Amino acid sequence: MKIYSYGVIDSNDKIDESIPGADGVRIYNLPYRDIGMVVSRSNKPVREASHTGSLGHNIVVEHLMKKFTVLPVRVRTLLHKEDIMAMMEGHYYDFREDLERLRNKVEFGIKVIWQEDQVRDRLTSEYGKGMYGMLRAYDSKGKRFIEEVFEKYVIEKEFREMADICIAIVDNFLDRFASEKRLEKLKGKDLLLKAFYLVEKGRQKDFREAFEVFRIAPGGFNYQLRGPLPPYDFVRMECREGAAL
Amino acid sequence: MLQRRRTMLLAPEGNQGGYGPGEMTSPSGPFKLLNLANEFERAGVTTYSIDLYTKILDKYPDTFEAVAARLALFLIANRYENEGKKETAISLIRRISAQK
Numbered sequence: 001m002k003i004y005s006y007g008v009i010d011s012n013d014k015i016d017e018s019i020p021g022a023d024g025v026r027i028y029n030l031p032y033r034d035i036g037m038v039v040s041r042s043n044k045p046v047r048e049a050s051h052t053g054s055l056g057h058n059i060v061v062e063h064l065m066k067k068f069t070v071l072p073v074r075v076r077t078l079l080h081k082e083d084i085m086a087m088m089e090g091h092y093y094d095f096r097e098d099l100e101r102l103r104n105k106v107e108f109g110i111k112v113i114w115q116e117d118q119v120r121d122r123l124t125s126e127y128g129k130g131m132y133g134m135l136r137a138y139d140s141k142g143k144r145f146i147e148e149v150f151e152k153y154v155i156e157k158e159f160r161e162m163a164d165i166c167i168a169i170v171d172n173f174l175d176r177f178a179s180e181k182r183l184e185k186l187k188g189k190d191l192l193l194k195a196f197y198l199v200e201k202g203r204q205k206d207f208r209e210a211f212e213v214f215r216i217a218p219g220g221f222n223y224q225l226r227g228p229l230p231p232y233d234f235v236r237m238e239c240r241e242g243a244a245l
Numbered sequence: 246m247l248q249r250r251r252t253m254l255l256a257p258e259g260n261q262g263g264y265g266p267g268e269m270t271s272p273s274g275p276f277k278l279l280n281l282a283n284e285f286e287r288a289g290v291t292t293y294s295i296d297l298y299t300k301i302l303d304k305y306p307d308t309f310e311a312v313a314a315r316l317a318l319f320l321i322a323n324r325y326e327n328e329g330k331k332e333t334a335i336s337l338i339r340r341i342s343a344q345k
Contacts, residue, residue: 122309126275158276165283166313172286173320213323218341219316 003030003081006038006060007230008088008237009068010099019063027060030081032088035095038064039084061230069103071095072230073237087237098235104201105179107234108227110211112170112193115220123158127151160186166221167193170214177207182233192221196233204228275301275310282314291321299340315341 012031015038019027029036038060061072079087088095163186170193171183178197187194199207214223282297298314298321305311322337 119309126308161276161280162309162313165279166316168283168287169313169317169320172283172317173324213320217316217319219312219319221316 002078003039003041003084004078005073005084006040006057006070007064007073008035008037008071008095008099009064010035010103011068012036019060030084030088032085033092035088035092035099037084037088038070058230065106065230069099070230071098071102071235071237072232074232091237101180102198102231102234105198105231105234106201106204106228107231108197108199108204108207108211108225109229109233110174110193110195110197110226111191111224112167112195113190113222113224114166114192116190116192119162120155120159123155123162127155127158163192171195173213174207174210177203177210180234198231198234199228201228275305275308278305279310279313282317286317286321295321295337302340 006027009029011029012034013029013036015027015029018024025040027038027040029038061070064070167183167185171181174195174197175181178199180198182196184194186192197207208225211223211225214221278297278301282294282301285291285297286294295318298318301308301310301314302318318337318341322334322341325331325337326334
């Protein structure tokens with residue numbers, strides 16, 4: 001039997017209610033000891049990946065989060081029942097530990113956008129103001145070439161260090177509301193920071209209000225917030241073959 | 246090491262780079278201050294970090310470090326405000342605004 005999985009929950013009880021987002025498909029709990037994997041049947045090929053059902057998937061997971069602690073499985077994960085049972089058996093204690101760690105917590109994702117080229121230009125121009133920049137005018141071609149390479153290296157290094165500090169400034173402000181975090185630095189053009197914060201449900205409002213401060217903050221950065229979300233970025237689940245879900 | 250490398254390349258006299266004495270030719274002057282300020286902030290020594298961030302605004306107002314310092318001071322001011330230290334917060338915001 002092919003099964004579409006939504007996540008591990010801290011209960012082995014039956015799910016009797018109809019759940020929004022499932023499009024009328026019956027969702028049930030596959031129990032293992034005192035926990036369970038919430039699933040639905042599927043006729044699609046096993047482990048097919050698609051984004052078509054991602055909205056429905058998220059609605060189901062968010063609905064489950066109202067009643068249970070959930071270790072959410074990534075969108076559109078199709079498995080055989082025996083793989084799921086093997087995974088539950090093999091990782092039971094990890095799941096228990098994760099469920100405890102994520103109890104009453106939600107995830108917020110933030111992005112900080114800056115104008116990367118402007119920052120580099122600014123650093124380059126500041127660098128050129130130094131005596132080193134002035135001396136360069138008198139250098140021979142060969143020496144100048146080496147120094148230009150060196151300068152690029154220095155600018156790049158300063159750029160990355162500057163990114164670290166800007167990230168630390170932002171993170172200092174939000175960190176106090178989070179019990180865990182994941183920071184991804186310079187992962188794309190103009191993307192200074194992509195961060196995930198795990199926040200106690202009771203502190204969601206504080207986190208949101210703190211984030212709103214950035215909207216009026218000086219600096220010219222652009223800030224984006226997503227959440228509250230299921231804690232996708234704070235769990236890692238593997239099926240029997242070791243492939244991440 | 247970079248700093249040493251730079252120092253070797255620099256002429257010994259004069260302050261022609263627009264930076265303060267002792268930092269005359271290195272653009273790391275404001276960067277070092279920013280780094281230090283941030284270290285103090287993360288260590289919870291906020292008063293020192295405010296002094297250093299403010300120093301960046303005063304001495305290097307047109308640098309990217311000043312942009313970062315202004316953001317840091319703004320966020321510190323907000324924290325003060327939330328802690329009920331409204332006067333300190335207002336005074337900090339005034340300092341930031343004066344430098345704009």
